[in-house]
Amino acid sequence: MSPRSASANEEMRRRSRERLLQATVELIGERGYEATTLADIADRAGTARGLVSYYFPGKRQLLQSAVHRVMHMELEAGLERPPRARDGRERLARAIDAILGLARDRPLLMRTHMAGILQAEGFIQCPEQQRLAHLLHDTVAAYGSPDPDADYPLLRALLMGAVVAVLLPGAPMPFERLRAELFHRYGLDWDLGVPPGPEPPPAGA
Incomplete structure (x- = not known):
């Protein structure tokens, strides 16, 4: 049997790494961080x-990479x-909805991630974080940033702050309010992206 090529070995390593990242997200979502061991993940x-x-x-490093992969x-x-x-405006709206939506839809995972940071x-700055950063950077460029x-x-920073605000124990901010603030900051119309309702919340709501 002939030995595997370097490219085949690299593909096997990539798949093994991705299986670990996926298992981390699944188990921490099911059990929480403290109740999940590295042996469980393997x-x-x-x-x-x-x-x-x-x-x-x-x-902690495994969790950050796993969550950055999910975000990407x-x-x-x-x-x-x-x-x-x-x-570019639609792309930025979708980016805000994607990241902020994770805090709404997967609160345990994102709260654990933010606590670790x-x-x-x-x-x-793992490979998964770098891919996420590259995509967000391209989105900012497409939006027209000079x-x-x-x-x-x-x-x-604004997205991280909004995620923390959604997840803050005892005093969470409404997802809709934070989305409206971010959209206002970037001059985006409410109906871009994936609006959670037909109209933005009233000011101060």
Whole structure:
């Protein structure tokens, strides 16, 4: 039997890594962060326990990469949803809806993710995060920013702040209100993207 080519080995590594990322999202969504072990994740992914440590230095880093993958996939799906968004304002609206919608639709996963970012390990620039950043950067450029390198970090910060506000225990902000504020900030019409209702909420609601 001939040895596998370098490209075949690389594809196997990519698939193993993605299985681990998917298993992480599934298990933490089901059980929560503390109740999920690396051994659980390896078992769900159908890989050896040692592969987890080969790809990721720890569970926090694995979770960040897994959530960044989900965010990238959700954003990409939103931008490519038929009819494909070509107008920059529509693309930005879809981007806001995709990221903010994850806080509404997957609160446990996103709350755990944000808590991890605020701990000592901080923000990790993994391949999944870089793909997400590239897509958001392109969205800012398509919107017409004269300086996407400066405006992308601002968009990222505003989205992170809105996600935290949706998830804040005891004092969450309504999704619709935050969406309206972000749309106002960027001069976007309410009916762009995927509006949660026919009209924006009244001011102060």
